[in-house]
Amino acid sequence: MAADNQGFSTAAIHAGYQPDALYGSINAPIYASTTFAQDGLNELRGGYEYSRVANPTVTALEKTVAALENGTHGAAFASGAAATDIVLRILLRPGDHLILGNDAYGGTFRLIDAVLSEWGVEHTIVDTGDVDAVAAAVTDKTKLIWLETPTNPALNISDIEAIAQVKKQAKLIVDNTFASPYLQRPLGLGADVVLHSTTKYLGGHSDVIGGVVVTDDDWLDEQMRFYQGGVGPTSSPFDAYLTARGIKTLGVRMDRHCDNAEAVAQLLDESDQVKQVLFPGLKSHPGHEIAAKQMDRFGGMVSVRFHSEDAARTFCTSTTLICLAESLGGVESLIEHPATMTHQSAAGSQLEVPRDLVRISIGIEDEADLLADVRQALAAVAAL
Template structure:
């Protein structure tokens, strides 16, 4: 089964230059140069650029910390795929997060964010920006009315992940945008990628990506990006990035651009495989609950179906406690979750996500360990699976043998 757009052909299926997505993913950001005709964007491994006179820039670039042709090509590609006017690439997703928060938050500001926000984002807001006098409210981001109720007169940012990490909650971007008032709506689109979701078209002010994940797609690069249609905000983002030096290397920009070329075909396989994995897990007695937006049982399934054109490659599940589920392995939910991660073979135990290979982890003890003991604490019986593009029969067989051997 291949997920297709659940609406007729509209501008949502087109990039800003009217190419359809799969074509733009291959072509966007670069046109073969007239000198040599290289089919791929060259790597401009230069820290500085010769000028034709004082401040007379030959090609618009002076120093790579402030911009580079290879990095600019990546930025054009991401902007095009998001249907945006501007994009700035960063050295990591967290560098991009830090930059936009520094711009939008001031001492005394308030931010609304999901109650299962990525642990690194919460740590930055709570520990670093908290020292600035920034207040925050965590809320069920899947409840648009609750989000609206959490907005205060000093709220300057509404931070949205959709799907969230790791509970895969879906936020209604249009509904939140309608209620945001003067606050800026920032949407972390990492889990969906622009292939599945275009938040700017739904009312977001800024879109954030950890390009480490699906955009790069091969677990070999770290990067981030901020996308917007607002020229003044883009100018501030560019100034902040150059001023703090959070620029990606040209080699990382090249690898990310190369990864984007296969984004469409990879995302179709990720979605197909994840849907099959979610259905399989839901059939197993060892699994207490499955979180996947493509399941009809997901509480935000209708919203996901409306604003996305596929349900993504991430699946989370809670393991059942043997004493309450009458399972023979005799393990608690936490013990079963930890054993499952150690018994899989095709699903490698590792942090991160969005690569071609399948990964599994226990968020409470790994990616979200920093929120232990807070209102954002993740259930310790939860596993998160980044479902790769391998043969689905191998992935299902791997999970089946791991579940069959719990407690042995």
């Protein structure tokens, strides 16, 4: 359920904006204005002065995502990477320590390893699926624990509630991009901050880049507002509008993503060409029980390991309906080879991705067409 006891899809359509009194626009208008008229010296009309600081279209998006995550505050940014950078910059100082999962998104690892390390921030890589390992890694200097669940790209699962109980003074941040708030709401499980790349499932149509941070922490919200205006990583009004439009159909899209992913995962799991299917909806997945506890369904992402890198590459280049491209969460199905595409920056590190692994973002096409495409790609692998 979303805020005010509304159902999720009701909140996705209505939370954050009501038809305005002037014209009754059903959708939040695109306020394509850099600046706003003031009623007097520093007397702001409606609280807006300059769109780098705040914009009504962006505010509507922030309120919508906060409502869907059952959170108090939302802050929108120009990308998921910008949102990540700002949160890390607010919560960490030289000499601080953070904990990162050993299967995190390559871009997040790159930011921490190549940028924050130069700033004097230390990090420890652990298997966040092991709560005892996380607890053992927490020190007096640990200010932040960064979780992805499911992870990108191996779809590992971490127990948010259990980790929240061992985090001590550290802030627990959950990147909820893969699940979306339709399937998982980490604040209710003890997380302090939830982050989304809205480029993915929230936008849902591969036509807009953005990020949103949600929290109940008033101080953190104040800091994010300061950084929005002071640093300028804010979302544009048009991008916010596109994202809000995508969110209206999030529930129905996610149901179709999940249905299709379950069918594709089952087909791959039955193939002799496949070494291992990484999908939390399979009972064989080591995180299946935790995922079933903290998620409403298992998502639209399927990763698969083949018997060789050549087989993985062949599968990637043999699909015809499923497009070879980076990113995920759109209505169309996408496939990629993380070791040479999205996760190149993790090569040679503790987060290095197996070269036999393929990541598939399952779209909302007809199930029969997706299964036919997977079958013919598997046939190409068998012919090697």
